[in-house]
Amino acid sequence: MRPFELTAPATVADALGTSGTFLAGGTTLVDLMKLDVLTPRQVLDINGLPLRGIDTGDGLRIGALERMADIAAHPGVYPAISRALLLSASQQLRNMASIGGNLMQRTRCTYFRDVSTPCNRRDPGSGCPAITGANRMHAVLGTSEACVATHASDVAVALVALDASVRLAGPGGERVVALTDFYRTPGDTPQAEHDLRPGELITEVVVPRLDWAARSTYVKVRDRQSYEFALCSAAVAVDVRDGVVADARVAAGGVATVPWRLTAVEAALRGKPATEESFTAAAALAVEGAKPLADNAFKLSLLPRTIVRALLEVTEGSR
Numbered sequence: 001m002r003p004f005e006l007t008a009p010a011t012v013a014d015a016l017g018t019s020g021t022f023l024a025g026g027t028t029l030v031d032l033m034k035l036d037v038l039t040p041r042q043v044l045d046i047n048g049l050p051l052r053g054i055d056t057g058d059g060l061r062i063g064a065l066e067r068m069a070d071i072a073a074h075p076g077v078y079p080a081i082s083r084a085l086l087l088s089a090s091q092q093l094r095n096m097a098s099i100g101g102n103l104m105q106r107t108r109c110t111y112f113r114d115v116s117t118p119c120n121r122r123d124p125g126s127g128c129p130a131i132t133g134a135n136r137m138h139a140v141l142g143t144s145e146a147c148v149a150t151h152a153s154d155v156a157v158a159l160v161a162l163d164a165s166v167r168l169a170g171p172g173g174e175r176v177v178a179l180t181d182f183y184r185t186p187g188d189t190p191q192a193e194h195d196l197r198p199g200e201l202i203t204e205v206v207v208p209r210l211d212w213a214a215r216s217t218y219v220k221v222r223d224r225q226s227y228e229f230a231l232c233s234a235a236v237a238v239d240v241r242d243g244v245v246a247d248a249r250v251a252a253g254g255v256a257t258v259p260w261r262l263t264a265v266e267a268a269l270r271g272k273p274a275t276e277e278s279f280t281a282a283a284a285l286a287v288e289g290a291k292p293l294a295d296n297a298f299k300l301s302l303l304p305r306t307i308v309r310a311l312l313e314v315t316e317g318s319r
């Protein structure tokens with residue numbers, strides 16, 4: 001690990017507008033510093049800032065420093081969010097890791113994490129060995145010729161399905177950005193992963209009130225049943241009235257370069273009977289435009305099946 005300066009700002013204002021790297025739980029940052037993937041000169045420990053708290057008054061407001069384990073255990077948090085958190089990492093990591101850090105975590109592409117290999121995301125213009133190399137874990141949606149890495153966060157998928165936003169504080173003031181706009185597909189600048197401007201801090205995650213989000217879930221398919229990233233995942237929320245889907249939210253993870261909202265699937269579900277047949281027909285639309293690589297074509301059938309499983313699970317008892 002390279003030498004760096006560690007400071008701990010006392011107020012949010014003190015933390016803004018510097019070129020330092022924020023340290024929350026450290027479960028991603030310290031890993032990447034040890035691997036030499038990130039080499040910040042200045043690290044700002046933000047754990048003393050007043051960015052805690054879960055407010056369930058009207059929708060959800062979650063402070064950026066709230067720990068994953070505490071959010072998952074909160075009774076007012078929508079099931080898709082708590083399930084996505086509980087299926088992430090391990091209990092020890094969830095005790096340490098914050099939601100702000102989770103949303104800002106980097107891809108788990110093995111080439112990105114290995115500085116002896118080229119990687120356009122880590123070293124722009126150096127190439128993407130995953131396109132012709134080991135790409136079983138990689139994306140089939142939102143890819144480009146520069147990068148095919150998946151976004152690693154589980155909870156971001158549930159948050160995107162539920163129309164969540166992040167509140168950002170910066171030297172120029174505050175702004176609120178929808179998570180669907182926050183994350184960027186790689187295009188020809190895969191190093192630009194999100195809309196956080198230099199010196200800006202995520203202060204809060206905001207989830208609008210959705211009365212039927214109690215009927216939501218997150219299904220994660222992975223190579224082993226714990227402590228593993230998603231091969232494919234689906235976050236769904238469904239409003240069923242008299243056996244018919246009145247409204248739905250669907251998003252996918254493990255298959256795309258950003259948490260992937262599936263509005264075509266949602267539209268195909270609305271007004272249809274809540275049956276396995278109509279779920280299967282709608283879920284088939286999830287892979288429209290997908291571009292499989294040599295080792296990951298299986299995601300084209302796994303994704304629709306994962307969505308159907310989530311829809312069946314969440315509508316159990318109302319079909």
Ligand SMILES: Cc1cc2nc3c(=O)[nH]c(=O)nc-3n(C[C@H](O)[C@H](O)[C@H](O)COP(=O)(O)OP(=O)(O)OC[C@H]3O[C@@H](n4cnc5c(N)ncnc54)[C@H](O)[C@@H]3O)c2cc1C
Binds near residue numbers: 022028029203230
């Ligand atoms: C072995 C292992 C398995 C894992 N499995 C999963 C999994 O299955 N699913 C999953 O979703 N995640 C998984 N993770 C990732 C884990 O969830 C993240 O490491 C964690 O959420 C990051 O939070 P943190 O508070 O530790 O962030 P840190 O490591 O402190 O920071 C991560 C990044 O976010 C930035 N940052 C932190 N807070 C803010 C803020 N408020 N505003 C702006 N930038 C900020 C930091 O500068 C840094 O770049 C796994 C991690 C490990 C090590």
Ligand code: SF4
Binds near residue numbers: 107146
């Ligand atoms: S997929 Fe993206 S992160 Fe992985 S090697 Fe290629 S450019 Fe790097």
